[in-house]
Amino acid sequence: MSAELELFDVTIIGGGPAGLYAAFYSGMRDMRTKLIEAKEELGGRMLIYPEKMIWDVGGVTPIRCDQLIRQLIEQARTFDPVIVLGQQIAGMERLPDGTMLVTSSTGERHHTRTLILALGYGVSKIARLELEGADRFEVTNLHYTVTDLESFRGKNVLLSGGGDTALDWAMELEPIAASVTVVHRRERFGGHEKNVRYVMEDSSIAVHTPYIIDQLHAEGDAIGAVTIARVDGQGAKTADTRRLEVDAVIVNHGQPSDFGAIAGWGMEMSDWSIPVNERMSSSLPGIFVAGDTADYPTKLRLIAGAFNDAALAVNGAKLYLEPQAAGMAYVSSHNARFNDKNKALKQSK
Template identity: 60%
Template sequence: MNKPMELYDVTIIGGGPAGLYTTFYSGMRDLKTKLIESQPELGGRILTYPEKMIWDVGGVTPIRGEKLIAQLVEQARTFEPTIVLGQQISGFERQEDGTIMLTASSGERHHTRTVILAIGYGARKQVKLEIEGADRFEVTNLYYTVQGLEVFRAKHVLISGGGDSAVDWANELEPIAASVTIVHRRSQFGGHERHVSNMRNSSVKICTPYTIEALHSSNGTSIEQVAIAHLETGRRELLEVDAVIVNHGMKCDFGPVEGWGLDLGLWHVTVDEQMATNLPGVFAAGDFVTYGSKVELIAGTFTDGIMALNSAKQYLDPEAPMMAYVSSHNEKFKEKNRALGVIEDEESGQKD
């Protein structure tokens, strides 16, 4: 006889910051939780810039991306959820009893009462430099991601792009590179205001509105010069470089989720203020969602996750409280506090 498939209260799809924090909070709400990530490791988009400094998470001093993820993973495991790696969910089928059967592209199935989608921008692909033959330099000194800063020490670096990552890398590299030049098609940059201000007040050479026109190499293997052109006047400059970093954003592909019947736009799924999608029992959080008061910060993804999980809890039990008790009053943490050697006075709540 086949063993009945285990039924979970909530299945969270996506193992980035939103999915990880939602997994932790689901444990606070005493729900049987499963987290599924399509990649072989947890972390989401932050894994593409592990050494990038992150400044804007409440209560956390500046922290490298890889360390933040390590802490989020440790926190997510607090209530021992089931974690599944390396499975992309493709199938979505509503059962007669209202539960949901999810099927991975590899054939594995997952039975759940609710779903929270925290898939970010889906399978994001780097927008490549549209110059013929540019790909041959990817093995030498043309970069689309930065895995380590030391590679660029004492080098003349050109960065193409104007978003958060381009601005952040300019600021990160300015103290260690011989020079940093940033080339952007528009005069305005899309990074956080303080970071843009820091860049403008540093030694970074800013070329706007310019675009890369050609890459020059005498040996055919590495870029030695970059030709840039002013988009309004056509004026051209030739810059000597040791490395080129291209950050032109990403193309998003939500994959099989696009066939589920969700109210999807080009970059996001539309949700209400409770993070509910147009599919009953399916909620969403993080970069994947858009709504009127959306906060485009990692801190905002945590709030999205809380709201989505609270909505899932009330979907399962309309009589349940709207939110979890704070940790200092939550029964689930008392045993964990004792394990940490923290003893609280039952009357006053003070720690000994």
């Protein structure tokens, strides 16, 4: 083992809510912790909806998602874990002493006693509009994500997509934009029933299904109008087309993602998840799982569920390293790790 590689107790792969909370909880359990995220930014899937209000996290009154991300990052840094950005973990080698060497797709190596896989659904890539020349509008008014709702104020917005994210954005834009039109290639939307009913029956949102974007018409550097085409039962374009004047086009055709080379580690897993036992352990020793990646019968694929999984996975890692350790961390009031921090906080008040 090369001398320059520090050995960590826990290495968390993935910087979404599960990974971030695991980084905090692992520090609380006194373990030397590293977190590695493929993207250059922490937050995981929450980065898709930064301006959305989050209502369903225990003890947190409605909060903008970007604020919750900031708080999660601040909490994750409490015990000074090493945080590595921009490295997608691909390889894993088990060393004779049972520790693991993980490698990123660009060759960086990390040495660890345990791993917590908080991968979500894997590293995602944006599904771009498959129209020749569409990319030139990405600098003006063709968007693949909504990071600033206000920038659409008073505009005629056309949104292509039919899943939860597309419907969420359409509903958030409705009171801000001059008009919102949703185009979806299938007859029915795939989002939550309540949202589908609202968009179809109770909103001012114009809906065209089953239609696809067929042509983008330039007005200077930007898109000025869009031709949409009806598709038949086989998904083929028909001659039934409509031209819509637009100020902005948003495309949400999903974020195809996969676990990449991790799928080859020899763990029991499916395309979307990794089955775990009650300690959040995968089928490989020392490799734990948390958040949307984890699969068990009552799994809650929400931020709150990610937090719970993270604490369980960290406790699993602790007991794997120290079978005599307590099953869970002492609560904040009895945890010596907070003594100095509490003193400092009280003094600053």
